Amino acid sequence: MSARSAYHKLHTKNAPEYLFGMQISDAGQFFYESMSPAFERLLGISIEGSERAIHDCMSEEDAKSICASCDACLAKGRAVRYRHRLTLGGRRREFDTTINPVRDSESGNIVKLVGSHRVIEERTSVDALDRTAKRRAAAELELRLLSLQEEVQQRISSDLHDSTCQHLIAASLNVMRLRRAMRDNASAEKLIDGIDASIDQAQREIRAFTYLLHPQNLLTDGLKSTTEQFVNGFSARTSLKTSLEIAPEVDQLSYERQRAVLRVLQEALMNVFRHAQATQVKVAMETKDTYFKLRVTDNGRGMPINQARSGPKAISFGVGIPAMRARLRQLGGTLEIHSSATGGQGTTLCAELPHALPLKRARQPVRRHGLQGRHRSIARQH
Numbered sequence: 001m002s003a004r005s006a007y008h009k010l011h012t013k014n015a016p017e018y019l020f021g022m023q024i025s026d027a028g029q030f031f032y033e034s035m036s037p038a039f040e041r042l043l044g045i046s047i048e049g050s051e052r053a054i055h056d057c058m059s060e061e062d063a064k065s066i067c068a069s070c071d072a073c074l075a076k077g078r079a080v081r082y083r084h085r086l087t088l089g090g091r092r093r094e095f096d097t098t099i100n101p102v103r104d105s106e107s108g109n110i111v112k113l114v115g116s117h118r119v120i121e122e123r124t125s126v127d128a129l130d131r132t133a134k135r136r137a138a139a140e141l142e143l144r145l146l147s148l149q150e151e152v153q154q155r156i157s158s159d160l161h162d163s164t165c166q167h168l169i170a171a172s173l174n175v176m177r178l179r180r181a182m183r184d185n186a187s188a189e190k191l192i193d194g195i196d197a198s199i200d201q202a203q204r205e206i207r208a209f210t211y212l213l214h215p216q217n218l219l220t221d222g223l224k225s226t227t228e229q230f231v232n233g234f235s236a237r238t239s240l241k242t243s244l245e246i247a248p249e250v251d252q253l254s255y256e257r258q259r260a261v262l263r264v265l266q267e268a269l270m271n272v273f274r275h276a277q278a279t280q281v282k283v284a285m286e287t288k289d290t291y292f293k294l295r296v297t298d299n300g301r302g303m304p305i306n307q308a309r310s311g312p313k314a315i316s317f318g319v320g321i322p323a324m325r326a327r328l329r330q331l332g333g334t335l336e337i338h339s340s341a342t343g344g345q346g347t348t349l350c351a352e353l354p355h356a357l358p359l360k361r362a363r364q365p366v367r368r369h370g371l372q373g374r375h376r377s378i379a380r381q382h
Contacts, residue, residue, distance in 0.1 A: 017116035018042060018088075022070065023051060024112065030054050030070050033112070042089040062086045064329070066097065070113055071326040073099040077110070083120065083136070094120040159209050163274070167202035171195045208237045208273055222251040223258040223285075227265065231283055234269050241280045249287040252357050260331055260353070261285070261294055264324045268296040268349045271321075276300025276347060287357060294351040302339045303347055328353065 018039035023031045031051040040046050043057050055063045065084050073080045079100040086095050099115035174195045181187040211233055218226055224246055235242040250258070265283065272281055278300030286293050325335045333353035339346070 017118045019116050020114070022054075022113040022115075024070075024074075024110070030067060030113070032057060039117070044089075059087055062088060068326065068329040069097050069099050071322060071329055073101055073113060074110060075323040075326040077101060086117070088117065096120055156209060159205075159274075164202045164205045164209070167198040167205070171198040171202075174198070204238075208234075209270075211237050218255065218258050218262060223253065223261060224248055224251050226262065227283070227285065230262070230265070231269075234273075238273055240273070240278065243280075243282045245282075245284040245286070247286050249357060250285050250292065253292060253353075253355060257292070257331060257353055257355065260327050260333075261292070261351070263327060264294060264335070264349075264351050265296065267321075267324050272296070272298045272300065272347075275303060278346065287355065290354060290356075292353045292355050294349075296349045297346060299346045302345060303337075324351070 016038075017036075019036035020032055020039055021034040023033045025031065031053050032047055033051050035043075035047055045052070045057060054066055057063075058066075065086060069080060069082045069084075072082075079098065081096065081098045083094060083096050085092055087093075088095070096118045097115065098118075099113050101110045102112045102114060103109060104111045171194075174191050178188055178191045178195070181191060221229070227246055227250075228244060231242050231244050234240070250261075253261070269281065272278055276298045278298035280299045282295075282297045284293075284295045284297075321335075321337070328335050328351055331353055333351060336350045338348045338350070
């Protein structure tokens with residue numbers, strides 16, 4: 001055994017943190033493949049020579065919280081750190097959880113996760129706990145805002161490079177070919193048509209990308225008005241027919257939930273524009289007794305099922321879907337995607353978030369019509 005291997009084995013055995021390694025299935029489920037002896041003793045299990053799903057090792061509540069941290073690590077593609085309360089070992093305490101991605105040396109894809117849980121010492125002073133919680137909340141909000149800004153900038157850069165620039169490169173190549181084909185008028189005309197099509201597509205995508213990735217001002221207009229304006233703008237820039245049904249109660253959701261819904265809607269419409277080859281999109285928002293639901297449906301070509309997963313295969317297609325799922329899971333929500341890869345039956349994205357709104361019997365629906373699509377407000381009876 002090398003000195004380095006001996007050191008790692010000694011650290012794993014004696015570390016004060018609870019160390020673990022995870023595998024990720026094709027369906028996006030997480031399995032423990034290794035644990036430090038201290039972690040095994042805490043859970044009262046042994047996984048030597050086997051793998052165990054997270055949900056088989058602890059309570060459902062703890063498993064959801066840890067899975068949310070793992071989803072966030074996959075979505076961001078880097079190490080994440082969260083503080084949460086867990087009941088590991090039968091005693092509810094506050095833990096500091098750190099999760100790191102491990103990438104394949106050849107493909108660069110994330111193939112497993114490693115991390116640790118560290119117990120945070122309990123504080124006896126309630127005032128100290130309140131002050132700490134407020135400082136932590138303010139710091140987390142600032143980090144989320146900065147992270148959101150970075151994600152938008154990175155996505156714009158990535159999309160313009162991976163898609164729009166390819167059209168411009170094609171146009172440049174066709175210009176070179178045009179120089180050699182000027183003697184043949186018929187060939188020259190076809191090349192010119194190809195150049196025009198490439199440039200038109202590039203301009204169309206730039207207009208759509210920059211609009212879809214521009215953060216909307218929820219603080220000024222609220223979710224209902226912001227969504228109506230956003231969907232109208234999307235329809236005008238992409239020539240897709242859109243319809244919108246939105247319950248007025250959505251403006252009563254917390255700002256954090258409104259922002260999460262808007263970001264999920266932006267990502268969903270981006271996927272429709274880039275991949276679906278659709279002509280129509282329907283967006284519906286409704287409030288039930290205990291939860292809020294967003295549904296985005298298109299009539300496009302559908303998508304391969306592994307693009308809707310949160311495991312390593314989804315990473316190769318981008319981080320949009322895992323990011324949506326992680327954003328919702330942090331608020332206790334869920335994301336489901338129903339699609340058919342054949343037959344042109346389209347794709348339906350359904351996001352749900354719990355709420356505690358005092359819903360009342362609402363007035364009759366008010367219908368509104370946009371220039372490009374059909375928009376209306378709906379009110380449901382509860």
